[in-house]
Amino acid sequence: MRIGDGYGEMLLAALEEGGDILEIVERDDGLIMASRFGPEAYLAPFPKWPSRQRRALRLARGRVLDVGAGAGRIALRLQEKDRDVVAIDASPGAVEACRRRGVRDARVLRVEDVDESLGVFDTVVMYGNNLGLLASRTKARRLLRRLHAITSDRGRILGECLDPYEGAGAEHRAYHERNRRRGRMGGQLKIRIRYRDVATPWFDYLFLSREELGELLDGTGWRLARTIEDEPPLYIAVIEKEPRAPASRTG
C-alpha cells in the first residue's frame, strides 16, 4: 500500500472513466465505509445538488473561497455566475480535476495554510462535510481566526457538517465515548481515504452538533447565524462575523 493522494486519484479516475464514485473511508478503529456517489456529489451541475446546498449558495456573496474544492463543482457554478472564486484543495489530484473541468483559479493548498496573499474574501464555502476540516477544538479555533483575518467585515462561512450523535449506532457511540475519554471532541474522527493501492495519510475530521459548533465559535469573532437543513443529520451552518465593537466616542 502506498501512502499518497488516494482521494485525488479517485477523482481523476472518475473523471476519466465516468460513472459512479465508490469512496472508501476507513476510521482508525477499523470501521470502514464505502459510499456510492453519483455525479451529484462530485461532478454534477447545480440543478442536481441537494436542496440545502442550492439554497445556501444563494448566501454566497462577493469574492468566494471554495475550501476542499474536490472536482470543482462549486467553483464552476460560481464562475458561471461571473463570480470571483478561488478553489483550494490539499489534494493535487483534486486540483488537477478542477483545472481539467475548467476552474480558472485552483490551487493546491491546505485550508490551515491560507493567508493574506490570497486577498480578501466575502464568503468561505466548505461543502461536502468540509466543516470537518476544523479537525479538532484547538485547530478549529486557530483556523477560524485565520479565516477571520482573510475575510471582509461582512465575511460569511457556509459550512456543511453532520451531527454525529443524531441516530448514531452502537459502534459510533463507543467511538465518541473513547474520544471523550482521550480529551477529544466526541465527533472527532481520525480517518483516511483508501483507493485501490493508495491510502491518504490519517487526518482528523470533525463532526459537530449544532450546539457544539455554537460553543466552538464563541470568542473567535464568528457566530452561528442559522442552519439550513433538508436531510438531517446533515446541515449547512451559516456562520457570520460578529459586528465589530463600535469605536468608543470618548476614546
Next chain:
Amino acid sequence: MRIGDGYGEMLLAALEEGGDILEIVERDDGLIMASRFGPEAYLAPFPKWPSRQRRALRLARGRVLDVGAGAGRIALRLQEKDRDVVAIDASPGAVEACRRRGVRDARVLRVEDVDESLGVFDTVVMYGNNLGLLASRTKARRLLRRLHAITSDRGRILGECLDPYEGAGAEHRAYHERNRRRGRMGGQLKIRIRYRDVATPWFDYLFLSREELGELLDGTGWRLARTIEDEPPLYIAVIEKEPRAPASRTG
C-alpha cells in the same frame, strides 16, 4: 475492528435494508476494492443473471451441491425447478440469509469439510468466482479429490473463475510476481472482506487462467471439458469426471 462474519453481516443487511451491496475486498498488500453489486449478483431471480451463469446452469444435472451459496439465489432457482439441492457456505450469516429467503437445505459448512454424510451429488456449482475456493495448488488438489469422492460417476463441477492475467494492471502484475517468488500460484490472492466494523479472517482465493486450471486438474480424476464465456476475463469452467479405466478382462 472485530474479526468475524463480515460477509454474512453484509448480506443480512442487504436483505433487511434492500438496495445495492457495496462489497469491500482488501488484499494483503493493502489494495482495496469496493464493488457495487446490484441485486443481480446476490439476490436476483434467474432472468437477471449474467448469460454465462444461465447457460451453464442448464448443465446442472441430478442432485446439486451449491458451494459458497451466498444469499441462495442458485439454490432457490434449482428448488423452483424441483431439483434436489444442498446449499453450503462457511458464513453463518450467508446461511441465515439463504434460510430467510426460502432455501430448504442450507448448512454452515466449508467446502473443504464436505464428506459422504451429505450423500452423493451429480453436480457441484461454484458460482460468483467460487472456483477461487480452490485456494492454492495443494489445497486445490485435496479439495478436488474430496469432491471426486462425493460425486457420482457422471459428476460435474460448474466453477466460475477469473483469469487474473488478462488485462492485469501494474499493481496486479507485481502481486502475481511476488506470489511466484514465494512459490505461490500467480493468482493466489490473500484477501478478506470488510464490512463496517468487522473483517473476515484473511483467506486464500485462487484466480486461475484456463491453462493453469487444466494443469491443476491433471491427475485428480477431473478434466476441463470446456469453458462458457460472455464477459472475459470471467469464465465458467465445465469440469467433468474422467471415465474410469475399464476393468481389465484378464485381471
